[in-house]
Amino acid sequence: MMFDAEKIRKDFPILDVHVNGKRLVYLDNAATTQKPKRVIDALVKYYSEENSNVHRGVHFLSDKATTLYENSRKTIAEFINAGKPEELIFVRGTTEAINLVASSYGEVSVGTGDEVIVSHLEHHSNIVPWQILCERKGASLKVIPVNDSGELDIEAYRKLLSSRTKIVAVNQISNSLGTVNPVREIIRQAHDAGAVVLIDGAQAVQHSNVDVRELDADFYAFSGHKMYGPTGIGILYGKEKLLDSMPPYQGGGDMIKNVSFEKTTYNELPYKFEAGTPDISGAIVLSEAVKYIKEIGIENIAGHERELLEYGTSKLSEIDGFRLVGNAKEKASVISFLLDGIHPYDTGAILDKTGIAVRTGLHCTEPLMKRFGIPGTVRASIAMYNTKEEIDALVNGVIKAKKMLS
């Protein structure tokens, strides 16, 4: 199938919106993606025809909602090639997934004097939960450094690993620079040292083929809303053996087998980690987004996005004073930049007036921005529905911003 971005755009109603009198150019996809009509329709259909609580009633609708909910788990499990659907826990998003692992797996695996390794490229959500864990356990947090291109220093990582290392937590693709990290190699080395690995895949599942078994990831986390699905739903994948060994994260309904005041026994996977009524509609509708991605083809999406990334990077680089932040050899979908002598807030404000949505600031990666000694960046992030014309609009917007602000 030929990839046709113009045809894909028709699937996304919001792309017709006008901002400040101009057709919206949405380049803030690393923050959240827009939703195709079939995802929106599935949400409406759920509440119009299917809504009921799951795993509870013996009535028709409850059965239907439960079946859809569990089918969705299967669809998503296949999408990332998990061994079993039970290895997928529905959570609110990547942040909750990481907190779950830090709190539950961290509780049984990390002790005084142990170490947790993260990287300098991490989002705050893959730093702070580990800091909280380390503080609670008297463990220490180690950081894999980045070079000036925004790539992880794998040699330094090797040296950080030791028998004290219990957990390694890194992202597959950096949200602020777009660096694609060599996670398979990172996982292999961690396993050699006897540590388990959590991969933050929030910026990876929508841009590249993810196979958790091929990666041999112990935990893999991602969010629905960054992959054309609804907000409030995400996935924690964990190897069955690990999930089985972990204590519950939250207590409540659905996560128990029997409750008495003397002794409560817990439900099996995945329900042990799904206390309370879950985001049923979100979970069901997320599989609609996955089906949509599969129909378009993740390789086609990746190819199109790569083309735009290269085109945008080369066009923007022609602008005098343009400074690309992060030029890793392996990059995906993100152009993070600064204009010489101009604050990123100002550039973003002018781009907004021209109808272009980008993100400006620290991108929840304050340590990384400090590493580069910059007050943040302007970040344009690409999705499957972006076009060359939109990249041209961005380039013209940046030229205009530079002219107005210099």
Next chain:
Amino acid sequence: MKNITEIENEIIEEFSFFDNWEEKYEYIIDFGKNLKPMDAAYKTDENKVAGCVSQVWLHSDYRDGRVTFEADSDAIITKGLVGLLVKVLSGQKPADVANAELAFIDKIGMKEHLSPTRSNGLVNMIKHMKRASAAYASISN
């Protein structure tokens, strides 16, 4: 000295001559560039108003029943807006500052910079200005 509303109205009138957003922004940018630089001694951590994207420094003083402000920002558009706020509020009676509605920001088409999502320090700066003024007002009572 003119009161807050009078100064606001002057600014609104000035902006009414502009035909498009570009002219408005160019004015704000120029205003920011030409603003008297803040005394380096005032650029302390204590005077820093936190913002995720751009930062603002604010120094306030109280003398003879009037509150004065000096402010600065690392982003030029923010600095221009900060300058306008100082122009409107500095030298006024603390009670008037504490109660000012500052409707001129909306009327000159700059309301979006006050959105909490902009995280540019401007919203926090106004809060700080008002809080300081309310404190001065309670002293003077």
